[in-house]
Amino acid sequence: MHGPLGDIVVLDLSRALAGPHAAQMLGDLGARVIKVEHPDGGDESRGWGPPFAGPSGDISTYFLAANRNKQSIAVDLKTPEGKELIERLVRRSDVLIENFRTGVLDRLGFTVGRLHELNPRLVILSITGFGHDGPEGGRPGYDQIAQGEAGLMSLTGPGPGEPYRVGASIADLLAGIHGAYGVAAALYERERTGHGTVVRTSLLAAVTGVHSYHGTAWTVGGQVPRAGGNHHASIAPYGAFRCADGMIQIAVANENQWRKVAALLDLDKPGYATNRERFAHRDELIADIEKALAAHDRAHWLERLAELGIPAGAIRSIDEVYAWEQTRSQGLLVEVEHPVLGTIELPGPPLRFDDHPGFHHTAPPQLGADRDAVLDWLARAEQEAASGGEHRSTAADETEGGR
Incomplete structure (x- = not known):
């Protein structure tokens, strides 16, 4: 089954968690996701652990969490050859995702203007730490820093004097979720306008965007919410x-x-x-x-x-959650075939579509493992475009080594 986004191509230039999570969500919906990594080590999350897995103990379970349903190619964006390949991929892609610090992509020669010159229909998702502009727009963004700066830690913990970080990297994950739904909206708008646009979000925006009643407690009620431990701030018991x-x-x-x-x-x-x-x-x-x-x-x-x-x-506990039959019944655990680890289970997507019940998930890729498959697909797409057609990638358009 192709999935709702089965004809969409996503060029994933992001790394760590926020951007890769957004790209993974789009891959879960059927998009072909091409993950671009630096040849020297790839996405830095490949080195994050413990725990690690595999015979050599060098496969990061952190990386596995954010990169299912993707292909990996190794590209040095600073070389002429690397830039040329990215330009070719941009021309054939629907979405580009990046979470570089503000200005980095511009310095590499890929300004928004240049990207839309290459492909006017391209939807660009840009995720930053604190926004792309404003007095602190250039700050690097890390999850725990954003949790503190965006007020979430002040709401979490046993009491006002003991702020706690949320156990999950929630700022990164929320930014990825917001980014993915922004991309979906931009793709829908493109059908009406014929042009792509830029979708921007940040770790700051993602956390502030879920303040909900805590935000209005202050903006309307004039009260500053504080951490209240394991009890609700407005409802009892x-x-x-x-x-x-x-x-x-x-x-x-x-x-x-x-x-x-x-x-x-x-x-x-x-x-x-x-x-x-x-x-x-x-x-x-x-x-x-x-x-x-x-x-x-x-x-x-x-x-x-x-x-x-x-x-x-x-x-x-986490192990109890994944052993719980209700969790499994909702498709929240998926089985994939990894080239080194064999058959493994991964946390699954949070959405299900009645019209696409049999979606096939693929394992997170090894660094650069899909270069030949991607180049073959790209050559065919370029050839079809040159002949007057428009090549669309779908889940059925598979080549050996990836989706």
Whole structure:
């Protein structure tokens, strides 16, 4: 099955996580993704670990997480030969993704003007740390720095005095997600205008873009949100609670749910009738709930809460998540054939399309392994374009060594 983007070609000049994640998302949708890497070591995430895998212990599991469904070619962008090859690929691509520091691509000779001179229909996704302009637009961007600068760390942790980073590289991942949906919108617009455009996002924009009610708490409500540990900033009870043998999470979003919980835990008492009242007495409420939950283990309470239709759940470790049948049933784990590791499982895409149920995923590529396949495809595309046709890459347009 080709996927929704089965006729799209993506030239991925990015590295590390934000850009590669965006490109991987487009590859999950069926696009042919050509990953351009420097011959000397390739994408720096190939060296990030532990853990590493393989007989020689030199395959980064970090790299494997962001580069499925891609082909790899090794190109030195500073050489005339490398620039010539990139120009040829730009002419035949629909999307170009880059996350260089501001100005780097310009200095290499690939300004936006030049790229659109080569291919007026090209959609360009540019991901930076703090934006491409503004007083600090040239700053390098790294996930944890962005988490701090964009306020996320001030919202995360046991309390206001102990800011924590989010465990995942969430600024990078959100920038990739925002970038991918921006590309999808730009491709749709191109069908109307006939011209490509530039889509810009940044780690700063990606994190600020998910402030949601924390942002309006300040911009409208005049309150500066602070870290509140494992409990919601506006709803009570909503968070993690201790039982006899560990912790569970309970989310009470309305008064009907609260009445059921109150009856179950014998907490029908003054001051808890409404969310506003409960939140005003949140510390006392949490203590009362945990005192009641201490009578039984997690399995007991999860079963009782489920019977009442109360949202609740366990706190799973990563290995438990991937062993969970519900995770597997949603296609969130995919099996691929790696040339060195053999059959491996990777975290899968978060989207499913009813019209494309049998999408075939490919393993993250070895450095430069697909050069011949890409050059063969490129030559055929150029030949067809020269003869008056327009070559479109699809998942069915496969050559040995890659998609």
